Amino acid sequence: MSLLQLTNLTKRFRGIAAVDGLELSVKENEILAIVGPNGSGKTTLFNLISGFLKPSAGEIIFDGAQIGGERPDRLVRRGIARTFQQAMSFPQLTVYENVAIPMYASERSSSTDIDRILSKCGLQGVSRHQASTLPYGKQRKLGIAIALATRPRLLLLDEPGAGLGDDAATELSALIRDLRDEGRTVLLIDHEMPFVLPIADRVVVMESGRKLFEGTSDDLVADPRVIEVYLGHDFA
Amino acid sequence: MDVWTFTQQAFNGLSVASIYMLVGVGITLVFGLTGLVNFAHGEVMMVGAYTVLAVAPRSLTALCLAFLAAVAVVSILSFAMERALFRFTINKPINGFLISLGLILILQNTLIEFFSADPRTLPPVFESVWQIGELRFASQRLLVVGVTGSIFIVLYVVLTRTRIGVAIRAAAMDRETAGLMAVPVNKIITATFVVGGVLAAIAGGLLTTLFPVSPHLGSLLVVKGFAVALVGGLGNVAGAVLAALVIGLTEAIISGFGYSEWSDAAAFVIMVLILLIRPQGFLRGTEVA
């Protein structure tokens, strides 16, 4: 069952198409990874789905409704949440207050949820600490916790594993699988194949704004086009 | 309104637009490069205006000398402002904005202390009026348009054909990368600031040939200058030129219809409309709104 449907999705900036006629169907309750070289349009795609950019052409259909061009806060109410490539938080607020913000924004969660989310993300020990004092790994988790506090059905994670060491990365993989098992759908951008391939149900490779490949992790590593894009023509 | 009145008003509007253009381009250049919102730009312009008034020129030669004096004074002032004050706010433009507020109070009131707040007029250097059919072209206004036109031709050549011009445009687009490519960004910033000041000084001098001036005009003109910069796209010089023409012409037409008290509101209304419809400005600025 398709939760998110992208039809001919295009975004142009001064004539250059960052996303170019993309067709994609995201099934409910799957982990879909989007990979590709820098500049292939991955973050632009996230910005389009989460309402931070308006499409130049094409449609975005979520749960049967057209959502292209809607504001981010309205999409949160529909159940779409996202994290950002850089670790983002509300620096002077405590960790607890950070995760409480979605509750003040809409009626989608309550205070019992906050404690649960904090422990799920391994942040219960630092809940009274100011967000700006957190080490990098915990800041990244805080970003995810804030997104979780909006009770999303679809979670967009933008390079969640960037800069994490091996242990932290393993924890993160477990967390993402856990979120999927809870009934959510996860869309994941990352560079690191070793991180992404084991947990993704399906993988999409983007290049120059277009979909180069779509399939399972196993199919991916064997595909000649993907190898060419990542490693160059000689290896194909 | 018939064609003749319209053309007359258009010409008058052109001279006013020239002044807005000079102020607005200085603002947009500095903003595009540093993100600084410098409201004290209007006061810098008035320093130029009052320098010309102080020289009290009676002949064309004296007028040129007065302008040179204004340019010299304002260059020193702009240089000092940038190096002593704004230099420290480069990473936090909001502090630069706040400093500019303090500077407004200091500069405007210094002018009031030295010259009093009463409006002063420059006795006209050119009294002749060219008449073509029903149209009257006052020589002073022709001077304004002519000087502005020449300056913009020079500016265009400098920005597109010289090394320093290209460096300025590169730094405006991406300061970090320009710095990595051995563009002396700090010097460029100071130079751009001074150039902006010089344009404002000339605008101030030209203003004295058209209207009576008082120190309070600085605030009103910086508003027009920012309206011009914003409507044209912050950071976009060509946009500022276009926006100045639109605003100047609109003001002139409103005056032509007899509502001159409301003409100042035109700039504000146009600015708000642009924000509602096309925030990045007529021609795109250097940022995505």
Place this chain on the structure above:
Amino acid sequence: MSEIVVSQGSSRRIPWLSIGFYLAIVALGFAVPQTLVSARIVHLCVLICIYGLLVYGLGFLYEAAGQLSVAHGALWGIGAYTTALLTLNAGWTFWICLPTAMVTAALFAGLLGYPSLRVKGHYFLIVTFAFAEILQTINTNWRGFTNGDTGLVIAVAPPPLGPISLQSRADWLVFSFALLVLGIGVLAILRRLPFGRRLSAIRENETLARAAGVNTVRDKVLAFMISGAYAGAAGACWAYYQHYVNPHQFDSHSGIELILMLLIGGIKTTLGPIVGVIVAICLPDLFGFSAAQNEIALGVAFIAIILLMPEGIVTFAQKLIHRLRLINVREL
């Protein structure tokens, strides 16, 4: 659902010492008119209270939503002129003009805020500055309606409202002080409501706030309207207390001075803004400057503070005392 979370942050313990301190100040404030003889000092205190309303309103917008407005002088003027015009042309009393002025100023703030708060912060600065200047120009030129440069005179005093009478300067001091304290209290409550929480999120990281589900434009416009209402209230008081309004009192300079007052004291503490107001208002009396010299001194002081102690005098003093205490402890 309007669950007010008692979060685990340390700022949620009830600050008994602070409350006691503020109550002492409030009690002192009410005692002042009875004990002080000098009319000049009473007058200055009234000014401090009226400016205080303006500056705390401005501070709310800045501290809560991260936006500075140069238009508060103009919004103040809208409140004052609404009051004056309604009193002179329609015979309304002060007590009806006060809420009307607040609503009118809030509406103008809303109209001004909607286009300019949808885009990046510096556009708001530009638009509010432009609004202040243009409004003053229109006000001066629209002689038929506002009497232009000559200004408007309100000769009457407000009629008594129950036990509250506003006949003497001392009466005004008690009233304006009460209004100021009430205003500060309302803001403190607002900060603890979900609305206030959302605003602090916007101030900290607007992009993340949007991603967390906050309708940032609506909340910023609302914050601006609330701060506008404060300016309107100050305007109504000003019109009746000074008995005179004039366009030049409410131009961009006035807006600039308000920002200066706010930031000289600093926004990180509750008392910061009023310290800034006191400094600015008492300055001419202390040094005997002319109006122009006063503004120059204020400008110089402000630039020095921005460069040297950008968080304002009060926070700087706090940190200094803290550091001195540390030094003393180490020496023991």
